Amino acid sequence: xxxxxxxxxxxxxxxxxxxxxxxxxxxxxxxxxxxxxxxxxxxxxxxxxxxxxxxxxxxxxxxxxxxxxxxxxxxxxxxxxxxxxxxxxxxxxxxxxxxxxxxxxxxxxxxxxxxxxxxxxxxxxxxxxxxxxxxxxxxxxxxxxxxxxxxxxxxxxxxxxxxxxxxxxxxxxxxxxxxxxxxxxxxxxxxxxxxxxxxxxxxxxxxxxxxxxxxxxxxxxxxxxxxxxxxxxxxxxxxxxxxxxxxxxxxxxxxxxxxxxxxxxxxxxxxxxxxxxxxxxxxxxxxxxxxxxxxxxxxxxxxxxxxxxxxxxxxxxxxxxxxxxxxxxxxxxxxxxxxxxxxxxxxxxxxxxxxxxxxxxxxxxxxxxxxxxxxxxxxxxxxxxxxxxxxxxxxxxxxxxxxxxxxxxxxxxxx
Amino acid sequence: xxxxxxxxxxxxxxxxxxxxxxxxxxxxxxxxxxxxxxxxxxxxxxxxxxxxxxxxxxxxxxxxxxxxxxxxxxxxxxxxxxxxxxxxxxxxxxxxxxxxxxxxxxxxxxxxxxxxxxxxxxxxxxxxxxxxxxxxxxxxxxxxxxxxxxxxxxxxxxxxxxxxxxxxxxxxxxxxxxxxxxxxxxxxxxxxxxxxxxxxxxxxxxxxxxxxxxxxxxxxxxxxxxxxxxxxxxxxxxxxxxxxxxxxxxxxxxxxxxxxxxxxxxxxxxxxxxxxxxxxxxxxxxxxxxxxxxxxxxxxxxxxxxxxxxxxxxxxxxxxxxxxxxxxxxxxxxxxxxxxxx
Numbered sequence: 001x002x003x004x005x006x007x008x009x010x011x012x013x014x015x016x017x018x019x020x021x022x023x024x025x026x027x028x029x030x031x032x033x034x035x036x037x038x039x040x041x042x043x044x045x046x047x048x049x050x051x052x053x054x055x056x057x058x059x060x061x062x063x064x065x066x067x068x069x070x071x072x073x074x075x076x077x078x079x080x081x082x083x084x085x086x087x088x089x090x091x092x093x094x095x096x097x098x099x100x101x102x103x104x105x106x107x108x109x110x111x112x113x114x115x116x117x118x119x120x121x122x123x124x125x126x127x128x129x130x131x132x133x134x135x136x137x138x139x140x141x142x143x144x145x146x147x148x149x150x151x152x153x154x155x156x157x158x159x160x161x162x163x164x165x166x167x168x169x170x171x172x173x174x175x176x177x178x179x180x181x182x183x184x185x186x187x188x189x190x191x192x193x194x195x196x197x198x199x200x201x202x203x204x205x206x207x208x209x210x211x212x213x214x215x216x217x218x219x220x221x222x223x224x225x226x227x228x229x230x231x232x233x234x235x236x237x238x239x240x241x242x243x244x245x246x247x248x249x250x251x252x253x254x255x256x257x258x259x260x261x262x263x264x265x266x267x268x269x270x271x272x273x274x275x276x277x278x279x280x281x282x283x284x285x286x287x288x289x290x291x292x293x294x295x296x297x298x299x300x301x302x303x304x305x306x307x308x309x310x311x312x313x314x315x316x317x318x319x320x321x322x323x324x325x326x327x328x329x330x331x332x333x334x335x336x337x338x339x340x341x342x343x344x345x346x347x348x349x350x351x352x353x354x355x356x357x358x359x360x361x362x363x364x365x366x367x368x369x370x371x372x373x374x375x376x377x378x379x380x381x382x383x384x385x386x387x388x389x390x391x392x393x394x395x396x397x398x399x400x401x402x403x404x405x406x407x408x409x410x411x412x413x414x415x
Numbered sequence: 416x417x418x419x420x421x422x423x424x425x426x427x428x429x430x431x432x433x434x435x436x437x438x439x440x441x442x443x444x445x446x447x448x449x450x451x452x453x454x455x456x457x458x459x460x461x462x463x464x465x466x467x468x469x470x471x472x473x474x475x476x477x478x479x480x481x482x483x484x485x486x487x488x489x490x491x492x493x494x495x496x497x498x499x500x501x502x503x504x505x506x507x508x509x510x511x512x513x514x515x516x517x518x519x520x521x522x523x524x525x526x527x528x529x530x531x532x533x534x535x536x537x538x539x540x541x542x543x544x545x546x547x548x549x550x551x552x553x554x555x556x557x558x559x560x561x562x563x564x565x566x567x568x569x570x571x572x573x574x575x576x577x578x579x580x581x582x583x584x585x586x587x588x589x590x591x592x593x594x595x596x597x598x599x600x601x602x603x604x605x606x607x608x609x610x611x612x613x614x615x616x617x618x619x620x621x622x623x624x625x626x627x628x629x630x631x632x633x634x635x636x637x638x639x640x641x642x643x644x645x646x647x648x649x650x651x652x653x654x655x656x657x658x659x660x661x662x663x664x665x666x667x668x669x670x671x672x673x674x675x676x677x678x679x680x681x682x683x684x685x686x687x688x689x690x691x692x693x694x695x696x697x698x699x700x701x702x703x704x705x706x707x708x709x710x711x712x713x714x715x716x717x718x719x720x721x722x723x724x725x726x727x728x729x730x731x732x733x734x735x736x737x738x739x740x741x742x743x744x745x746x747x748x749x750x751x752x753x754x755x756x757x
Binding site: 177178180181184185187189190191192193194196199200201203204205206207208209210211213214215216217219349353356360 | 416417418419420421422423436438439448453456457458459460461462463464479497498499661687694695696697698699700701728730732733735736738739741742749
């Protein structure tokens with residue numbers, strides 16, 4: 001259909017009855033094109049053109065309100081009985097709050113096209129069939145992980161059949177509320193909201209984009225700038241009391257200005273390489289330093305070191321330059337334990353509590369399933385001190401935790 | 416967290432306020448109505464119509480029966496929360512910049528502007544917390560601020576003191592009954608006005624925000640500065656969070672300079688500081704104008720902020736907010752847990 005609109009498709013042939021037809025398609029640029037179309041496959045041939053993401057679906061994609069967090073609330077002693085008839089609150093709940101968790105999916109597919117702008121009389125039968133054809137009944141499928149897949153069909157404005165697949169999970173969130181608060185919820189609206197129906201009115205209330213807010217001690221907005229600045233500063237300091245030195249005669253002038261430029265070769269290959277590394281005469285020592293640390297890139301941050309020189313400078317350090325990304329390279333893997341066979345129901349806090357007995361824990365990472373929020377069964381615990389880690393490894397290996405026997409070993413570096 | 420955006424106002428927000436249970440949220444702006452919202456889903460309960468000028472301030476009594484509002488039309492008005500009915504209007508010679516109920520809702524203070532030959536005053540009115548009752552016309556108390564006008568004021572615990580923040584950056588303590596000045600302490604930089612004053616839950620100490628880019632935690636009794644939170648932008652509002660030991664600061668480039676700065680430079684973010692350690696622990700962005708007002712949910716589950724951009728953003732905290740602890744706090748919790756276990 002899209003093709004017929006924009007491409008200005010001129011059909012003079014009745015495609016239905018012929019097996020092969022050649023039509024002239026005029027593209028928007030008015031360039032005549034030849035296209036070969038098989039009569040029987042006409043629809044399928046043009047489907048890519050007709051695919052159109054239904055506009056009204058976009059509205060429905062982000063209907064997720066956040067329920068108040070469940071933490072820090074004493075376990076409810078008396079549970080409010082769910083009313084048989086849904087009140088406005090519950091309706092709202094059904095519509096919004098029942099968290100379509102992060103895996104809220106919507107796939108829209110225009111199944112078949114219909115109602116062409118310039119349709120042929122011969123297609124009329126088809127059209128009637130399409131508009132009157134019953135839509136398949138909506139389907140509800142219970143998934144294994146507790147979520148529900150709902151498949152619905154409908155016609156959109158352009159009379160296209162649209163299939164909507166949504167995967168949602170219902171979380172019933174019960175809360176004991178103050179009777180006064182409950183009473184206030186039933187108050188009638190007034191003023192400018194007097195005519196609004198139950199639930200939040202779309203003209204006054206909307207939901208913003210998700211914000212990740214995680215308090216942390218070393219939070220600094222300009223942390224990035226600061227991490228750059230010291231490097232730049234260090235470089236400046238280094239260069240401050242450095243004098244210009246000629247590579248040919250060691251005089252205090254640029255090499256290019258050397259009077260012996262044409263008559264003498266540079267002093268040695270090694271010295272030349274050092275200067276190329278951008279570190280001047282102490283590059284020999286500097287090259288060995290970061291090389292020993294195994295991460296030459298981290299040592300001379302900010303200056304590019306070609307791979308060839310990286311190998312030469314870091315010859316002492318094994319596998320120099322293999323590790324990428326200074327961010328993860330800085331983490332001290334020596335005192336990190338890998339814990340496997342962790343229960344699905346485990347929480348990071350529990351692990352922290354268990355391992356904090358042996359010393360200061362700097363990091364606890366519990367791998368969780370993105371969809372279900374359940375633990376995947378392994379975790380990493382970093383200690384501040386390797387001695388503590390050794391102790392913890394010895395003590396916690398084989399420890400029974402939530403009906404499972406933990407296996408604790410030192411984490412290996414990622415290959 | 417996914418904030419709820421409330422767009423019930425056409426102009427810059429001036430104050431947002433939670434009621435005692437934290438289920439209702441009241442917002443005022445420079446347009447001429449007050450909005451009441453359900454805090455949990457952002458549904459608007461209604462609007463209070465009647466003011467003839469920008470509304471600067473609103474407060475709700477502890478039982479959530481009545482609200483008081485102060486406006487640039489030189490009135491304080493009393494409204495019934497449930498129906499939006501206007502109960503009473505008090506007229507003043509100048510605009511009213513701040514109203515606040517005392518702890519039991521029997522008294523209301525109002526801060527009036529210094530203008531047109533009138534000095535700034537703090538007035539106290541007797542209130543009957545009953546929509547049917549006849550409210551008295553009389554002002555129980557009038558405190559005239561001769562030196563520097565008061566910009567904000569509030570009732571301390573047991574309505575013992577009235578604490579006022581002034582335009583020159585000082586804080587003064589008045590006797591709650593007689594209105595006598597007890598102390599006047601310069602806490603903020605001289606000449607930078609105090610823009611907000613909010614209490615902790617038992618009203619024994621409060622936080623002030625000032626244009627001098629700092630917020631201070633001050634005791635009500637001695638006016639002793641306990642903590643100072645330094646920000647990098649002029650502050651318009653500060654709130655103390657219940658449950659967790661944080662404070663929320665809101666501010667940003669002054670509204671008149673906004674057009675000359677980009678949204679990133681404008682620093683239109685709510686800043687979270689640890690109340691005890693005075694360290695910044697995070698920011699929440701979202702507004703595209705300076706934050707004029709922030710309010711912490713009394714249940715500790717969220718906070719709301721109102722900006723110059725005309726939006727109120729209501730946030731419900733995630734788990735990470737509640738889980739965050741300093742090393743020392745965690746150690747203390749562990750110790751306590753170990754003790755109770757024994």
